Amino acid sequence: MEYLSTDKILVIDLGTGDIEQDEIDEGLVQEKIGGIGMTTYLYEKYEKDEPIIIGTGLLSGTTYPSSASGQITAKSQVTGKLCHCPVIYKVGLEIKYSGFDYIVVKGKSDKPVYLWVHDGVADISDASGLWGKNVWESTDELRKFVGDDLLQTMIIGPAGEKGSNFAQVCFNHWSSPDRFGFGKVFGGKKLKGLAFRGMGMIEVAEPEDFVQRSLEILKDIKENSFLGNKGVGAMLGALKEDGMGDYLDPVTHRHSADYFTPYATNTALFLDEDPGLLPESKKDEPGILVSDIYALAAFKKLGLSVKDTGLALKACAKYGIDPFAVATLCGKTTLADITGSFDTIRGEVAIPGRGLFTSWCPVRPIFNDFGLSSEDETLAWWERRQAVAMIFGIQPMFALMCPEITENNLLELANLGTGLELSQDTLDAVVQHICG
Amino acid sequence: MGIKINALKCTNCMACEMVCSYHRDDGFAFLSACIVAYRAREKKDYFGVLLKEEEVLIVARPEGLEINKIGEEADPDKKADASAKPMLLREGCDLCEDMDDYGPMCIAFCPVDAITLD
Ligand code: SF4
Ligand code: SF4
Numbered sequence: 401m402e403y404l405s406t407d408k409i410l411v412i413d414l415g416t417g418d419i420e421q422d423e424i425d426e427g428l429v430q431e432k433i434g435g436i437g438m439t440t441y442l443y444e445k446y447e448k449d450e451p452i453i454i455g456t457g458l459l460s461g462t463t464y465p466s467s468a469s470g471q472i473t474a475k476s477q478v479t480g481k482l483c484h485c486p487v488i489y490k491v492g493l494e495i496k497y498s499g500f501d502y503i504v505v506k507g508k509s510d511k512p513v514y515l516w517v518h519d520g521v522a523d524i525s526d527a528s529g530l531w532g533k534n535v536w537e538s539t540d541e542l543r544k545f546v547g548d549d550l551l552q553t554m555i556i557g558p559a560g561e562k563g564s565n566f567a568q569v570c571f572n573h574w575s576s577p578d579r580f581g582f583g584k585v586f587g588g589k590k591l592k593g594l595a596f597r598g599m600g601m602i603e604v605a606e607p608e609d610f611v612q613r614s615l616e617i618l619k620d621i622k623e624n625s626f627l628g629n630k631g632v633g634a635m636l637g638a639l640k641e642d643g644m645g646d647y648l649d650p651v652t653h654r655h656s657a658d659y660f661t662p663y664a665t666n667t668a669l670f671l672d673e674d675p676g677l678l679p680e681s682k683k684d685e686p687g688i689l690v691s692d693i694y695a696l697a698a699f700k701k702l703g704l705s706v707k708d709t710g711l712a713l714k715a716c717a718k719y720g721i722d723p724f725a726v727a728t729l730c731g732k733t734t735l736a737d738i739t740g741s742f743d744t745i746r747g748e749v750a751i752p753g754r755g756l757f758t759s760w761c762p763v764r765p766i767f768n769d770f771g772l773s774s775e776d777e778t779l780a781w782w783e784r785r786q787a788v789a790m791i792f793g794i795q796p797m798f799a800l801m802c803p804e805i806t807e808n809n810l811l812e813l814a815n816l817g818t819g820l821e822l823s824q825d826t827l828d829a830v831v832q833h834i835c836g
Numbered sequence: 837m838g839i840k841i842n843a844l845k846c847t848n849c850m851a852c853e854m855v856c857s858y859h860r861d862d863g864f865a866f867l868s869a870c871i872v873a874y875r876a877r878e879k880k881d882y883f884g885v886l887l888k889e890e891e892v893l894i895v896a897r898p899e900g901l902e903i904n905k906i907g908e909e910a911d912p913d914k915k916a917d918a919s920a921k922p923m924l925l926r927e928g929c930d931l932c933e934d935m936d937d938y939g940p941m942c943i944a945f946c947p948v949d950a951i952t953l954d
Contacts, residue, residue: 461864462864463851463854463855463858463864463945465947490850490875493850497865497866536879549876549877549878550875550876572878573878573879599865599866599867600865601861601863601864601865601867602863602864602865603863603864604862604863604864607858607862607863611855611858612937614945615938615944615945618945618947621947622947627947627948630847653881654881654883654898655847656847656848656849656881656883657847657848657849657947658849659849659850660849660850660851660854660947661849661947662849662947662948664847664849664948668881670881678844678897678898678899679897679898679899680877680880680882681880681882683880684879684880685879686879686880686881687881689878689881
């Protein structure tokens with residue numbers, strides 16, 4: 401596969417230590433498009449090896465607005481279903497630029513390992529020194545070891561190592577959209593995580609047209625008045641979670657965006673530092689970056705002060721445990737009790753619809769209404785929107801905000817980028833296969 | 837004439853970095869960008885934009901602009917970023933003079949209009 405692709409699938413067997421690289425057949429892209437179309441195919445191909453499939457969308461890391469996301473596809477040991485977790489921040493981007501469109505992780509290691517993926521090569525590395533460390537310590541140590549602060553990680557903390565049903569695969573230092581307990585799947589394979597870095601180049605079949613159309617789409621997107629907002633508080637406000645703005649204001653530092661995403665979906669809270677500080681903080685860990693709007697709202701509902709909510713979110717991110725599960729299932733109401741409960745939480749987090757996509761994304765539009773009326777219609781729209789976003793690599797929260805991200809223009813840009821002729825029928829078939 | 841960056845408006849999305857590199861490489865990469873979203877102080881939520889011009893490196897920090905002449909020692913308390921070093925080897929901003937349809941690409945593509953023409 402020559403365009404919009406590294407042309408490489410990495411296949412790693414943790415049991416034998418074998419590492420192989422496969423080329424990506426153009427015919428397969430014509431059939432499965434990419435993202436979770438392809439990770440689902442790869443999962444089915446390697447199913448007997450209980451694989452974790454990591455992938456990128458066909459448009460990930462391009463100039464298509466919000467082409468930020470990658471995907472983790474695996475069978476959740478909690479729900480028993482094949483589920484898809486979006487890879488957000490700048491981590492999805494780095495997967496592709498480190499040299500691979502897809503990574504298949506098969507089998508189980510008998511000792512802790514991590515995968516170091518960089519510039520088109522991959523190593524299985526000893527993680528015995530990282531095992532037992534929390535998410536922040538592990539990411540910091542990997543960055544120090546490689547000597548690169550821009551190293552991007554997928555990592556588990558103690559929750560994943562201990563096999564908690566609520567263990568997340570975290571990204572860099574932060575909580576992730578993982579509501580499927582994928583941290584437990586990593587932990588069961590003695591896989592501490594993956595580290596990505598690369599300076600690859602992605603070729604485009606029709607670069608000028610691709611970039612020109614990207615700009616036209618971006619200009620249309622910028623007409624939306626919701627882009628006057630930033631951050632998680634405004635998103636919760638649009639979802640009628642009242643009072644969030646006032647609650648967060650005293651600790652809000654800045655808002656930041658995932659790669660090429662016009663809306664800043666992440667908000668940093670400063671807990672141990674003046675939130676109005678503009679110069680670099682002298683403190684190493686002044687706060688927490690928040691992307692999980694429902695975890696934030698759930699801690700507030702427990703009656704925590706905003707500072708304690710921030711500290712609870714930070715403790716969850718370090719431990720590598722789903723903060724929404726903690727907030728809704730722990731049955732505690734003080735920070736000390738909440739952070740002391742991580743190993744004893746029981747219960748279930750509801751996964752909407754067919755159980756494929758994460759409830760980290762609201763099951764309804766944000767800021768715009770997309771002309772939806774009934775609940776059933778909204779749920780069907782949401783599942784399709786999530787599937788399409790994760791086939792092409794679109795930031796899944798932004799896909800719920802922005803009507804200018806259309807199946808039509810995604811296909812158009814995919815065709816300009818690849819030189820293939822992907823049709824609406826192909827997309828329908830891929831979505832149908834994923835959603836069943 | 838040059839470009840001006842408002843680091844407080846910036847959301848660290850890297851769009852400018854991608855399109856700047858594209859204008860030199862005709863493919864998608866980050867290798868040749870002379871504008872870079874610096875993001876190495878992730879835990880501190882400290883980010884802004886670096887711009888390499890012909891003879892100066894401009895660091896658009898949230899607290900204000902800093903202009904360093906290339907070749908001179910920067911203030912050791914204010915180490916720019918891991919991204920600054922490789923940038924020194926790259927070509928400086930040419931205002932995308934060859935991109936007739938767009939003008940400066942980073943200005944056209946910044947989703948939050950944090951970059952303007954000075
Ligand atoms: S004007 Fe062009 S060359 Fe200059 S920084 Fe922006 S994109 Fe790069
Ligand atoms: S494109 Fe704009 S918002 Fe994005 S990193 Fe560059 S200056 Fe910041």
